[in-house]
Amino acid sequence: MAASSSFDVTxxxxxxEVDNALNQARKEVGQRDDFKGANADIDLNxxxxxxxxxxxxxxxxxxxxEILQTRLVRRGVAVKNFKVGDSEAAAGGTVRRVIEIQQGI
Numbered sequence: 305m306a307a308s309s310s311f312d313v314t315x316x317x318x319x320x321e322v323d324n325a326l327n328q329a330r331k332e333v334g335q336r337d338d339f340k341g342a343n344a345d346i347d348l349n350x351x352x353x354x355x356x357x358x359x360x361x362x363x364x365x366x367x368x369x370e371i372l373q374t375r376l377v378r379r380g381v382a383v384k385n386f387k388v389g390d391s392e393a394a395a396g397g398t399v400r401r402v403i404e405i406q407q408g409i
Contacts, residue, residue, distance in 0.1 A: 317385055325375040358400035365399055
């Protein structure tokens with residue numbers, strides 16, 4: 305019976321909803337007092353299926369990721385589909401974190 309039955313679990317992400325959540329997160333970061341004067345940005349690489357938030361230091365990276373998570377959840381995007389990497393040093397004394405978007409099984 306196992307040979308005739310199959311069970312596939314797929315998880316798809318609506319890229320339009322991810323883009324909308326990113327735009328909302330960027331807007332909120334621009335309005336928050338704790339990010340005033342800070343360099344905080346979120347880049348989306350659709351072809352490479354990666355999100356890359358970058359900011360001045362690690363103290364701002366965690367709130368930036370929390371804002372992004374909140375916006376993704378409100379748009380109905382499952383946060384479990386994002387594989388968060390460690391923060392790494394970037395040019396100009398900034399910090400970035402590469403987050404892979406997982407789709408499929």
